Amino acid sequence: MQLAAHPQQPDYSPRQNDVLDSALRLLVDGGEKALTTASVARAANCSKESLYKWFGDRDGLLSAMIGFQASKVRTFDDTAETLTAATLQEHLVLFARDLLEVLAGDVSLALNRLAIGQASRDGSKLGSMLQERGRRQIGKRAGALLEAGRDAGLLVFDDRDDAYDTLYGLIVSDLHLRMLLGEDSGRMVKDFGRRAEKAVSAFLRLYGSERSSAQS
Amino acid sequence: MQLAAHPQQPDYSPRQNDVLDSALRLLVDGGEKALTTASVARAANCSKESLYKWFGDRDGLLSAMIGFQASKVRTFDDTAETLTAATLQEHLVLFARDLLEVLAGDVSLALNRLAIGQASRDGSKLGSMLQERGRRQIGKRAGALLEAGRDAGLLVFDDRDDAYDTLYGLIVSDLHLRMLLGEDSGRMVKDFGRRAEKAVSAFLRLYGSERSSAQS
DNA sequence: GGCGAACCGTACCGTACGGTACTGTGAATG
DNA sequence: CATTCACAGTACCGTACGGTACGGTTCGCC
Numbered sequence: 001m002q003l004a005a006h007p008q009q010p011d012y013s014p015r016q017n018d019v020l021d022s023a024l025r026l027l028v029d030g031g032e033k034a035l036t037t038a039s040v041a042r043a044a045n046c047s048k049e050s051l052y053k054w055f056g057d058r059d060g061l062l063s064a065m066i067g068f069q070a071s072k073v074r075t076f077d078d079t080a081e082t083l084t085a086a087t088l089q090e091h092l093v094l095f096a097r098d099l100l101e102v103l104a105g106d107v108s109l110a111l112n113r114l115a116i117g118q119a120s121r122d123g124s125k126l127g128s129m130l131q132e133r134g135r136r137q138i139g140k141r142a143g144a145l146l147e148a149g150r151d152a153g154l155l156v157f158d159d160r161d162d163a164y165d166t167l168y169g170l171i172v173s174d175l176h177l178r179m180l181l182g183e184d185s186g187r188m189v190k191d192f193g194r195r196a197e198k199a200v201s202a203f204l205r206l207y208g209s210e211r212s213s214a215q216s
Numbered sequence: 217m218q219l220a221a222h223p224q225q226p227d228y229s230p231r232q233n234d235v236l237d238s239a240l241r242l243l244v245d246g247g248e249k250a251l252t253t254a255s256v257a258r259a260a261n262c263s264k265e266s267l268y269k270w271f272g273d274r275d276g277l278l279s280a281m282i283g284f285q286a287s288k289v290r291t292f293d294d295t296a297e298t299l300t301a302a303t304l305q306e307h308l309v310l311f312a313r314d315l316l317e318v319l320a321g322d323v324s325l326a327l328n329r330l331a332i333g334q335a336s337r338d339g340s341k342l343g344s345m346l347q348e349r350g351r352r353q354i355g356k357r358a359g360a361l362l363e364a365g366r367d368a369g370l371l372v373f374d375d376r377d378d379a380y381d382t383l384y385g386l387i388v389s390d391l392h393l394r395m396l397l398g399e400d401s402g403r404m405v406k407d408f409g410r411r412a413e414k415a416v417s418a419f420l421r422l423y424g425s426e427r428s429s430a431q432s
Numbered sequence: 433g434g435c436g437a438a439c440c441g442t443a444c445c446g447t448a449c450g451g452t453a454c455t456g457t458g459a460a461t462g
Numbered sequence: 463c464a465t466t467c468a469c470a471g472t473a474c475c476g477t478a479c480g481g482t483a484c485g486g487t488t489c490g491c492c
Contacts, residue, residue: 015469031336036449047470048451058450110336116396117333120247120326124398131397135390165389166418173385174351177392180332181347182340202382206418252479263440268481 012064016054019044020068023061028110032117037061059122062114066126069107070133075141083152085212089200091145096171096196099138103176104185104192108134112180139164154212163207170199228280232270235260236284239277244326248333253277275338278330282342285323286349291357299368301428305416307361312387312412315354319392320401320408324350328396355380370428379423386415 012020022044027035037058041048055061081087102108115126142164149155157163175195179185204212228236238260243251253274257264271277297303318324331342358380365371373379391411395401420428 032333033337037451038449041470045470047472049453049471050469052451053469112393112397113332113336115398116329117248119396119398120329121249127397127399131394131399162414166386169385169387169389169415170382171385172390173381174388174392176390177328177396178347180335180393181328181343182331182335183343183347198378199385202422205422253481254479257441261440263442264480265441265482265484266439269439274480 012054012068015046016064017068019046019051019054020065023065024069024107024110027065027114028106031110032114059125062118062126063129066111066115066129066133069111070129070137073102073134073137075137077141077144083148083154085154085208088145088149088152088154088212089204092167092200092203093196095142095145096167096199097192099168099171100175100192100196101189102138103172104179104189109179109185112176116180139168142167149212154209155207156209157207166206167199167203170202171196228270228284231262232280233284235262235267235270236281239281240285240323240326243281243330244322247326248330251330278334278342279345282327282331282345282349285327286345286353289318289350289353291353299364299370301370301424304361304365304368304370304428305420308383308416308419309412311358311361312383312415313408315384315387316391316408316412317405318354319388320395320405325395325401328392332396355384358383365428370425371423372425373423382422383415383419386418387412 019040023035023040026039026043030039037048037051040061041051051061055064083091111130115130118125119127143160146155146157146160146163146167150157155163175188235256239251239256242255242259246255253264253267256277257267267277271280299307327346331340331346334341335343359376362371362373362376362379362383366373371379391404
């Protein structure tokens with residue numbers, strides 16, 4: 001809550017960023033239980049006292065980790081050219097694959113597990129942070145793409161959020177949850193390409209105009 | 217894994233079921249942190265020694281809680297009558313609403329949070345249990361419904377699991393994850409009806425035969 | 433009545449963690 | 463050289479938890 005007023009990341013020093021990196025690593029391959037203040041201090045070669053001076057307390061460290069990671073994931077915008085049916089589909093498939101790969105990432109999974117684990121006790125502060133900086137950010141890219149498609153007469157929808165919700169569901173389904181529950185994600189990564197194509201194909205059948213659905 | 221050979225729940229005594237009930241309650245409104253052996257013993261009016269005698273250790277208690285809860289959710293089969301386009305849609309919408317309400321349930325959310333929190337350390341034993349007894353069980357109902365729809369010439373699909381995956385994604389999208397992250401679920405429960413109808417409508421547009429899509 | 437099994441309540445133990453305080457050290461500043 | 467600052471390293475404290483041991487009570491059974 002002490003960082004709520006900050007619109008963007010609180011801009012930690014390079015040293016502190018190193019510490020957050022170590023902490024994320026620790027979290028990724030040890031789970032939350034392994035993320036003790038002592039182990040973070042040891043892994044980052046800093047003192048516990050410094051941790052508390054920089055981040056306040058353990059929860060502050062967790063918040064900082066989420067903010068730090070979110071600041072590293074840049075949502076690049078790629079809607080430059082004018083869209084045709086083919087390029088729209090191409091961009092959608094690209095988006096779908098990117099989305100799946102982000103969700104399947106080690107750090108993303110670990111942070112989502114962390115936030116979900118804390119959701120019952122801290123009033124979902126971490127959860128809303130993750131939601132705000134994670135999905136909503138990547139959703140902007142999809143939203144822009146969808147609206148560009150509509151402006152080009154290739155997509156038909158009233159509510160952009162509804163359309164995005166459908167697209168998201170078609171792409172991800174319960175895959176994210178299954179990975180969060182521990183199902184081996186390595187095995188399914190190779191199918192992301194096919195999965196993305198099928199999802200986009202279904203999405204276009206639902207929201208594509210007649211003009212864009214002129215394919216098998 | 218020691219329960220993998222057991223087709224159904226290990227059949228605890230009534231007393232032990234009461235204890236598991238208390239433990240679930242405790243977990244629901246306190247999160248995992250509140251689920252200490254001492255607090256379970258206090259809430260259930262039993263001794264810690266009995267807990268350890270009955271369930272082995274804390275992890276055994278957690279496994280027992282999942283198995284117990286799964287044994288209470290009965291997946292009733294409702295494919296009696298012969299399907300028409302209208303009744304198929306009706307059954308699908310019913311399934312969708314049931315699914316959403318199960319996922320939004322207090323106990324379901326708490327157990328999913330618990331299993332996700334443990335996924336990093338215990339080799340996802342709880343996660344696979346939840347997956348096996350939860351989604352796969354409810355998936356049987358949907359699978360039967362889908363195949364009945366195909367047999368009646370109302371649905372067209374090659375792979376049943378693919379079709380179910382699509383249906384699931386259309387219904388749930390990322391709603392489940394958002395609820396797990398702490399987003400207030402009470403606010404969105406009232407929209408389950410509309411959400412179910414829209415998802416089924418989209419699903420029928422994707423997988424329905426010409427005969428079944430003769431509606432606005 | 434005597435006996436044993438099951439069990440509650442509680443005290444207890446070892447350990448591990450969050451958080452604090454203290455000492456030492458190296459670098460910058462004057 | 464003296465002072466100050468930032469920090470590492472470590473020792474320390476209080477607490478809380480998982481797991482165990484034990485005395486006391488109830489209940490069924492011979």
